[in-house]
Amino acid sequence: MMKKRIYIAGHRGMVGSAIYRQLAQRDDVELVVRHREQLNLLDTQAVNAFFASEDIDQVYLAAAKVGGIMANNNYPSDFIYENMMMENNIIHAAHSFNVEKLLFLGSSCIYPKFAQQPIKESELLQGSLEPTNEPYAIAKIAGIKLCESYNRQYGRDYRSVMPTNLYGPNDNFHRHNSHVIPALLRRFHEAAQRNEKYVEVWGSGEPMRDFLHVDDMAAASIYVMELDHEVWQKNTDPMLSHVNVGTGEDCTIRELSDVIAKVVGLKSEIIFDSSKPDGTPRKLLDVSRLRRLGWQHEIGLEQGLANTYRWFIDNQQKFRGSNAP
Template sequence: MHRCLDDVILVAGHRGMVGSAIVRRLSSQGYQNILTAGRDELDLVNQAAVNAYFRHNKIDQVYLAAAKVGGIHANNTYPAGFIYDNLMIEANIIQAAHSAGVQKLLFLGSSCIYPKNAEQPMKEAALLTGVLEATNEPYAIAKIAGIKLCESYNRQYGRDYRSVMPTNLYGPHDNYHPENSHVIPALLRRFHEAVKAQADEVVIWGSGTPMREFLHVDDMAAASVHVMELDAVLYKANTQPMLSHINVGSGVDCTIRELAETIARVTGFTGKLVFDASKPDGTPRKLMDVSRLKNLGWQSKIDLKAGLCDAYKWFVENQSEIRV
């Protein structure tokens, strides 16, 4: 493992769920010089502003966790925003990092880069082998572009820009918007409100049959730092010039129905679960093949129920802070 605790590290997107977890992880590992910049200080969609920021700060490493994210409803409703903002953010940061001589960068993508009907569990080699899920295609294309940007700067300029593709993430600082959030925060909030209202039932989007894999964000942060600290020779030995990303997941999945039943237990809801099959299900199954990451010495440690308890505890204790 390569660790230089004096490195100046920029965590782009530090106020988000993933970025804040990476900051926590880096701090716990002893890194002292962590740079962060909020939207009021730096607009990542503004190329000139990003270039100026890199010129004025001597940066050794970048964690590119900034992104415009959301669930099925948000992706369906705001496709232009999802593709434009994400393309601009990643292109601006990667180019500015290169221009400023930053050698090490980690790009965080998403499991939605893989084809809708990819063979399960999804291997890294499945990238660009089939049609994407229609509901989040613009977001997925932006994330694929980020991978290819990193690959291209590595090939042309000899940079060490790495990419990790997380499965569905959840945990502290998640987005709990009733319509624009991902499935776990949406359900945690819905069940919490149902308990408060003493409701008899909770309605869940879709049939409940799709299978999903979930990873606590603290596990994702630990994996990200692990991959970033890997010796360059070891990292390259486990990737390929045209396949330079690594899956990050738990390697375990469950149905949406099973997830809802677990969340009901975590929140104390004892009513009826109603599945609204008129709502879109999205991809039938999404499970990551994480064998490559295991070969590199890392695997997840937080199981789903314990992770959900932690996420729910944070939600209850931080009502004034949650993004709604």
């Protein structure tokens, strides 16, 4: 049996590592990976040389520079430049070396700040973006359009998945540059350990978000990649070659904080600092297209948070951001 050679770009990141774990259990694939020290994805010549030397059948493009509100605010040029360079290099090299199937992992921040809720795929480019992460969002939109353009011009089968807010093992738990779930898990854990009287959360607590466990995201990514081409085309607009991935359910940051406090065992009072930015008021993805394609999530929020917290406890000395001030 000929095994498919599958390259996972970003296999040490949260989503890439989850995809790697699931595909590694199969005997019909051969996984191809390179560490950052082995292959600089910002280097066009190095990426081309890599694809020239490997006979790749499929690509999961999970490599990205990611971060929370503070990181996006502080390093906008890094976020737009590095993400666009990685996308340009990998997608073009995949085409140049005749890789027929590629899956690009985007982000729900591609949609307008005040998009109609729940957000359908057709909301793309229908309004202004959230200013705090606009450079990152523009880079991700460019990746989607690269895939669509190679499909239209060259008949490639390059698909894109737009995940909602993700969390789980191998997340970034940096005190300042992480997303809301890892940030709150770490903050609440440390407050509980110190028996602090109160713990502060950025913002009013009123914004609403949908949260998806990374293992569900990996399963959805593999499912979309392997869908029959006719089924995919029947259920997607050829001018919108991306599909939303989420739970179809959301909660307020205040409600999320209560669940995390329960999981961690936090007894401290939770105080919301409304002087800090909230970001988009609500961001719930419409996942009806993905459900028509036959997939929906399996891991509930409290179950997923408990799983993530156990991983956090077991990996405090080695997870990303563990030694951050």
